[in-house]
Structure formats: C-alpha cells, structure tokens
Amino acid sequence: MFALLLLAGCATTQAEAPRKAHRDFLVLDTHLDTPLHFGRPGWSFAGHHDPATDLVQVDLERMDAGALDGGFFAIYTEQGPLNAKGYADALAFARGRSDLIDHTLAAFPNRIDFATTAADARRIDRAGLRVAFKSMENSYPLGEDLSLLREFHDRGVRLAGPVHGANNQFADSSGDTPKWNGLSPLGRTWVKEMNRLGMVIDASHASDAAFDQMLELSKSPLLLSHSSGRGAFDHPRNLDDSRIRKLAAKGGAICVSTIFLSNMNMGPERAALFSRYEHIADLSPEAQADLARRWRALDATQPIWAADFERYMAMVLHVIEVAGVDHVCFGADWDGGGGLPGIEDISALPKVTERLRAAGYSDADLAKMWGGNILRVVEAAARAASTQ
Template identity: 75%
Template structure:
C-alpha cells in the first residue's frame, strides 16, 4: 500500500477541478482501463440501435458505446451473459441455458460487426495485444450460473465460447449457492456448488463472488485454488447492505490474492418505488421496444433522475468509498466494476466519460502511475493469468 494519504476531507473539498499533470505522468487514456461488469449486451439486440455509434444520454439510456470507449475512458472489460433467476426445474434450466447461449452468440455477432475497433479476449495476453494494436478489449463473463442446471460440465461449453469470469449466483438462491439478497438455504455453497468451484478452477475460469452471501464468499475463499474477484461490489462501510462487502472480508480477499472491483451500486437504498420501478422493469426488456418507445423511456428516465433517482448518492461519496477500499485492501487488490448498463451510475458519474475524474481524484490522493495501472487493469489481468496458470483441463 502507498504511504501517507492526503486527508480525506481535503480531498473532497478539492472538488472536480483538475490540475496540469506533472512531467511524465500518464493521462487516464494512457492506462489500460478495464471494467469487470458491463451489462451493455442488454442493448445489443435493440431495433435500430448500433454499438458503434455515439448515443446521446438525453435520448438514450445506454452508458457505454464504442465511440465513448474509443475516446479514451475505457479500453474494455467483461461483457456479461446475464440470466435472471428462474425455477429450479428441468424446464427452467433448459430455458435459461437457451437464453445464455443466445446472449453469448449475440455478443459475438455484435463484436464481429466492428473487427477493426474491438476484439475478443480469452487471455490476459490477448488483452494486452489488442491494447497495443489500438483495439478495444472484450472478455465475456457469466452473471448467474443458473443456466448450467445440475450439470457443471456445461461450464466447459461456455469456456469454449470465451467465458473467463463466472459467478455462481445472482439475487436469489439457486442450485449452487446462497445469494446475499435471499434467506439462507445452503448456508453458503451447496454440494453442487462445490463441484462448480472445482470445475471453474479446472477450466481456468476466474470465480466472481459478487451477489454471493457472506457465507458463500467465505467458502469460495476456503476452497478455490485461484484468487477470487468481485466484479461489481461496493463496501459495506459506505452503506450497510448485505450486497456489499465488510472490511474484514475485503482484507481476507486481498490476503488470498483476490480483488474487489468497486461499484456504484448500493451506496444508498435502491429506489424502485412507483413509476421508477415500472420504468426499470421496462428497461430490462428494452430490446423488445420499438425505437420511439426506447427514446421515450430514456427521456422519462432522465426526468426521474432529477426527482426520484435510482440511487441517492453522488461522485463525492463514491470517491470516499473508493479511497476507503484502497486503504483496506491495498492497491494490488482494487479494481473497478461500476455496473454500467445494469443499474450503475450516480450523480456526477453518469457514464464512462466520468472515469478520468476518478483518475484525477486518485492522483490528488497521492497514488502513482504504477498504482493506477494496477487498479485500472493490471490487477484484473493478474487474476486472469493466475486462473490460466492453474488450468488443468485439456
């Protein structure tokens, strides 16, 4: 961990003002910058919508597109294969598997439409090669392993499709593990969940413990042979919610080589009351809406941001949390996963164009280029490499 910090109160009083970089300092665009949880595939099949174009926040709710990425804020990250939790039945598993495979194929088709601008990454070396070539980086991840049903060997199917990060559970308990937002069923991992961990380790897939209950995380740390990543998790110090991680577990995660990718979610209560909740439900099915309805949804979303925001917090509180997490974990065990296009974003940090502000604030706190390079991408690639090195599957 870096030495003496600028006092937090002084840092927050500094506001968003920037100062010229001293000689030799790397600009934000000069770092290999990754986000570990990009829900943007939700938008990939929207009628009349293109990932390759810039989208106006006033008329489009999307927080990431290739243009904003190319402008230097974000070099890439993990594009999510998300499946909502359904019934633990043969029919439920079959439907979920079909959905997850289709979402994986959608990611592939979308990226293939921009071969000179972004490329798939399956290894840390792929990411570095793409970055050197001036192309953006697209890993794949699984949020919720529910689609595997009771056959953990299906994880190999998704590994072959390019998945290199996977979480066992989402917001409800499933066949593998207890969720942080549900009543305990397994008191951590189920027997099948322990098999899932062994298979992920065997394949060289990094395990993502975001959404897992405290007991589930404890057991993942106990039995995984490779470091654990939390792809989009906030600190419980900032807001006491079971979805967030307490300091003792942050320390244990770091001690075992893992990292917490700091999110913008659950720094306050989640506001899904009234029209806001109904609008969020429509957002989750935005790909089914005609273009005019998509624009109307985005405009109303922005209007509600002023009067009934999804999260009642802002950039100042976010940076206070980031600095706390760095103090607890150390610069070798912090990364970023804001939950863009999945409910993330707060006042003053509405989309990826705000990321250079984070870099500037970390500089004001005294962090070096080497520290920033680790936190923006190096720590994630180290953990990917650790999983690759322990891979035993053939």
C-alpha cells in the first residue's frame, strides 16, 4: 500500500511539474545572414536598432528578448562567373567574411562564444552565453580546389551547402535550369570530402535531383538549414512531402523557414533595394537609414511575401506532421529575406513555442525541435567522420 501511495504521489508531482518556458530550451537557428551587417560603419552587434531605421533582425539585444541561444552565422557569397577569376574573388570574399564573423563576435566574450561541436554548444549554453556556429552558404568560393574545405573547417565552419540561387561547379540549384541533373562529378567528390571532415551537408537551395543524390551518397544525415514544405506551398525552394519523409528516414532534419510561404513579390523597386541591402556595409550610416526607410515604406504597399505568422505556423505544423518531431528544426532566414507580419524578428520566437504548446507538443518535443535535432545531426556528422 505504501508503495502504491508513493507512486501516486510521484505521478501527482510529475503532473503538476511546471512546463518549461521558451527561454528554458536551447533555442538555435540554422541560418543567420546577420554577418552582412557586421562590417557596417558605426554599427554594433550589441546595440539597440530601431526597426524603423535599421533592417537588422538579429542582434544581442534581440537574442535576449527572443531567447535565441544561438545558431549558424552564414558566410554567404554571391554567385559569380565559373572561372578562375570568379573563384579567386569569391574565395577572398569568403575568407574576409569568415574573419569578420570572428572579429565581430570575439568583441563580446562575456555574451557569446564559438562552437564547433554539439558538446561545445551545450557547454556554452550552460555557461549562460550565446552560441555561435559558422556555416557556408554556397560552396562556390572553393572553386575546383576541394582542399579548401579543410581550410574552412579549420576556420570553424561545420555546415555547408553546395549551391545557392544559380547552378555552379558542384550542383544544380532549385532556382535554375538543370545543368548537371543533380550533382556534378566534382559535387559528388564534395559530398565525400564533407563527410570525411565531419561537416554537415546543407541541402537548402539544391535542386530535387541534387538533394536525392546527396541523400544517397552522404554517410551522415542531411540538414536543410532554411527550407519549407512544398506540400503547404508549391515552390521549387521548398521540399516535397515524399522527400521530407526520405530525409527523416535517414536521420536528417528540415529547419522551417519564413520564406517561400507565398510567391516572392520582387518588383523592380524591391530588387533595387535588395541589391543595396546585400552591400549595406558599403553604405554610410545616413544611406543605411535611408535604405531602411524606403524598405519599410515599400513593405506597407508591396510586401515581399503574402504571408504572416498564421501562415508560418500552418507551414510549421504541416512539416512536423510529415517529418515528425525528431526531424524538424528552425531556420527562418533572418537577415536574408525572412520575417513576416507577426514574426518580424527573433524577439517573436516565444510565440512559436506558445503556438506549438497549444497544438499539443510537449517539452520533450520542443527541446528536440528548437535545438536537439540540430545538435544530433552535428554529432552524427562528426561520428561518421571518425569511422572513415
């Protein structure tokens, strides 16, 4: 009888245990384009930035407000010509962007620290600091020299995608007409080298055929750092339900984005603003503020996306239903075109947790989706490398 009463008491205690708050989870985002802001004259990653006059969506103040514990800061390089000069220029840029990430974040040793392993991320989080992984969006800067992957690995990069918005020397892009029908011969070797180094393969932006081939060839799970589900919105940048299930079956994860929940409204005025935005670090503080004012004015009349927070949550719930909670994560494409009414920047992240709770997801489910699944994939890549 005493044992039964003891068990009943334990059950009551467990039932009454408070649910975790959003900030109690290890919250990571797999695709932060924020480094494009790091070189801006007169700008600080730790400062307060008024959304009316500054387009940045991620900074240390907002990380505190939205309890974003960290993520992957992207070395993004624009596509250029597939020739020796194009590769050399891109490599110089990527090296500079990597150095800029290091220099900017190292200025805040009491607030953020660099991670290259899942264990690092957990240790840094326990210490009360933000977590900074590095990623490479578009492997174009490598040219045809795959030994350069080792250099970027040594620079701390642990996540990389082969391609961006246009076909390159490694793979076909989801946004271009097929050239290789998936991976090029060099792209197949790129997959092997990524596996050998223990770097996670990012399949966002890759064509369906390139995704299929990477999934088949890779010895470790794939990650889609900022993609959504085609079953909820039909667009080539999104992954169809069948492929999401195949990704999950091989242990991978899809990090749901706020982009391409609708068609992109990219008229001439917006395209011109985007072109200036991608080079915002070259603008004076006055020109930066003018860009922000024009951007916000256009948002009021011609939004980039015909979507909002409700549409985003519908996409998230669809992807969870297809993939399962063990294979979903978050990569909203902050500072790279992401953000929607109701989820304009990372300070809104607690709303996602609230909505997932309302949909019936548990603390264990949320812990997986906010950070656990990402770290599991990082660990799997490192483990696969150690066996080769």
